[in-house]
Amino acid sequence: MKIQNISKVLCLSLCLLVLSVSCGQAQETADHNGYAALLKKYVKNGAVNYQGFKDEEAVLDKYLDVIEKTDTKDLPRDAQFAFYINAYNAWTVKLVLSGYPGIKSIKDLGGALKGPWKKEICRIDGKVMTLDDIEHAILRPRFEDPRVHFAICSASKSCPMLSSEPYQGNILNDQLDAAARSFISDPQKNRLDGNTLYMSSIFKWFADDFNNDVIAFFLKYAEGNLKDKLTAEKDKITVTYFDYDWSLNGE
Numbered sequence: 001m002k003i004q005n006i007s008k009v010l011c012l013s014l015c016l017l018v019l020s021v022s023c024g025q026a027q028e029t030a031d032h033n034g035y036a037a038l039l040k041k042y043v044k045n046g047a048v049n050y051q052g053f054k055d056e057e058a059v060l061d062k063y064l065d066v067i068e069k070t071d072t073k074d075l076p077r078d079a080q081f082a083f084y085i086n087a088y089n090a091w092t093v094k095l096v097l098s099g100y101p102g103i104k105s106i107k108d109l110g111g112a113l114k115g116p117w118k119k120e121i122c123r124i125d126g127k128v129m130t131l132d133d134i135e136h137a138i139l140r141p142r143f144e145d146p147r148v149h150f151a152i153c154s155a156s157k158s159c160p161m162l163s164s165e166p167y168q169g170n171i172l173n174d175q176l177d178a179a180a181r182s183f184i185s186d187p188q189k190n191r192l193d194g195n196t197l198y199m200s201s202i203f204k205w206f207a208d209d210f211n212n213d214v215i216a217f218f219l220k221y222a223e224g225n226l227k228d229k230l231t232a233e234k235d236k237i238t239v240t241y242f243d244y245d246w247s248l249n250g251e
Contacts, residue, residue, distance in 0.1 A: 030083050032166040034092055035063040039164050045251045046161025050100045053093055059069045059096075063090060068123040079169030080144050086122075086132045086166050088152045091122045095131070096155050096248070106155045117154070125152040140145045146209040146217065147176035149202050151185040158189065158200065158245040180221045190218075192229055196234045214239065 013057075038059055041050035053060060062068050067087050072080050092106070095116060099109050108118040108220040124134070160183045167175050183200070184190055190199045203214045208218045215237060219230055221246040230237065 002138050024186060026069055026238060030075070030079075030086075031066050032063070032086060032168070034066070036166050038063075039162075039166065043162050043164040044251075046249065048155070048162055049251050050093075050096055050248070054097055054100055057094075059163055060090065060094060063124070064094060067091075069123075072125055076169060077143075078172045081139075081145075081148075082167035082169045082172050082175075084134055084139050085151045087122065087124055087149065088131060088139065089162060091131060091134075092153065092155050094156070095119065095121060103248065105248055107246050140206075140209065144175065147180045148204070149206060149209065150179040155247070155249055156246045157243070157249050159249060160189075162249065165222050168201070175223070184218055184221045185223055185226065189242070192237075195233055195238060197230070197237050197239050198242055199239060201241045203239075204241050207237065 001185065020050060029085060038053060038056060041047040041056075067083075068084065068089065072083060075083055095109060096106060097104070103109060106116050109119075117135075120128045120130055122129045122131060122134060129137075135152060139152070151159040151163070153159045155162075160179060163175070163179065192198075192199070197218070198217070199218075203217075207214070215230065215234055219234065220225065222230055
């Protein structure tokens, strides 16, 4: 084979390889750019500027269209996990906007017999589902990771803070670790007084997800003085739970 022909073959092979890699990368994740811009502008230390989201609701709607059109089967596991977390949080914001500014709590959007989390509003995988479907039929049973409870936010003050950036498959483990540490270290959500550990009701509602050993989970993700005290007194600790504040997590 002539050198010129060999060069053509090599060039063609290289182009096909680049195209193949590009296609593979395109399936690695959904496009979160629009959502990322909204979070960066309108979420500060967990406080959500819902009026800002309202003003740019068209951008949020465009992202929800991206969610609807994403084929989750094409996503690797961590990217899929991140996708459903983002979907839950974005659809929660959309739900709040449906009543904002005339509401003080996401619970104001529920009915007498059906809470807001049972509204069929989320368009994913060719289906219309509820927020409860995403959390209890997908996120919890499919991924079996208790840290998810600190990544999803139900728009309330006692909830974990809404992240100011989307979750992404390639850094998901670090993001989930950070979310768990942040929540456990927040004295408004969890606090050790003497030998009594006051903690979020999340740990009561989902005790099974924490293997019914929340102290072990705290010891893994607590930092500083809290970790030191828990380690020293872990066999003497008694647990009680804070009441949950469902007030809107707005500014």
